[in-house]
Amino acid sequence: MNAQSLRTFVTVVRLGSFSGAAAHLGYTQSAISQQIAALESDLGAVLLHRRPVRPTEAGERLLEHAGPILLRMDAARGELARLTGGPVGRRLTVGGSAPALQHGVAGALARVRRRDPRVEVSVRVLGRAEVAAAVAEGAVDLGLVDGVAAPTNPLRLPADLPVVATAVAEEPLAVVLPADHPLGVRPALDLADLADARWVDAPEAAAPLADLRAAVGWDAFPAGPRYDGPDAGTLLDLVAAEHGLALLPAAVAADRADVAAVPLRAPRLVHRTEALHGRLPSPVATAFLDALEEGGLSRRRAPR
Structure with missing residues (x-):
């Protein structure tokens, strides 16, 4: 074979x-x-x-x-x-899930290019499940992936891939509801209280329903419409139109008057973003990680 x-x-x-x-x-x-x-x-x-x-x-x-x-x-x-010193040169390809690419990437890339204007930069939007594999295969020099996890816990990545994870950010989560929803005035919400509510299934833009079900330990959260895109604005439009709820970083819905973002109280979960690279990162990938750290956005973690 x-x-x-x-x-x-x-x-x-x-x-x-x-x-x-x-x-x-x-x-x-x-x-x-x-x-x-x-x-x-x-x-x-x-x-x-x-x-x-x-x-x-x-x-x-x-x-x-x-x-x-x-x-x-x-x-x-x-x-x-x-x-063996493959053809990396001064090219830097960063790939990541759309929400993860919002965390300081533009500023870090600018710092890299200020030090070496000859660096050629490419940014690729990938599905969350594709990022770790793209890094391991060498399709991208560095990946950024986001997901839901307990505070300070790493994201769940394929255990057999030779990648190193670096924490980039942790943000509080909020349950996003239509602005006139009765629960929108609550100071905080528990996922268990929303087990029978309808949710928008948006695995690339919000916490996937599979993660929510794993968090509460049973088959809850009936799915409303499925949204396969990465754009949070479109997802918020669906929530505002009463198609279902969503779990998002609290800051995402802060400027929308047509939705209410109620802090998540239990279980204790955060929206986590990690940078992934191979065990032997290229010089430009290392420079990008350093630029992320300079921006106060990351700390090095051990290989997985």
Whole structure:
């Protein structure tokens, strides 16, 4: 079982098509079929139903292993490239979830460029689940990710990735409701009291409902409409229009008259932002981390 055949298998499953995988990977359809056949022969199992294209039970089991295997291989390639002085030069690519990129990134980048105007800067918006993998693979020099955690606790990241986390910020959370909601006048709210309320499911812009359910320990919080974008303003519009509640950093809703932001009292949770980089960060990534620290936004943490 080689990495290319495994990557081809994952691509065929993801696209549900041999021809689609061929176009995506730059092979002929015949070459894709040969790679899948060789993989099935090597493993002694049929991995794919052909019409329609979907994984067999054996294919489903292989798929569970394939993602972590390929990610670790990409992470090893990226780390070795940094170790051997790969083509990093004066390029700095910062990638992160949209809320995390708001925490001092512009100021830190400005400080880096003042010291070396030749640094070429790129900023990429990624999904929260993509940031750690992008850092491990070397697709970005430094990542910024946010999420909900207990005070001073690190965010939950994939345990098998060679990344180092640096705390950037912790902010108080608030339950955001329509301005005329009866609970909007409360001094504080407990999540447990809102277990039956409808929530906007906005995993990229607010605390994901899965995190809220994990915080209270049971399957609560019925979902209203799903919003897949990262823009907090659009999410606040949905809350104001009574589509559901949201849990956000208190400062996000401070200037909106059409919503009420009530501090979260229990459980004790904060909105946490972390910077992620490889165990061997490039010089420009190190300079960016230093610039974040100079802005009073971070402190170094141990590798995970």
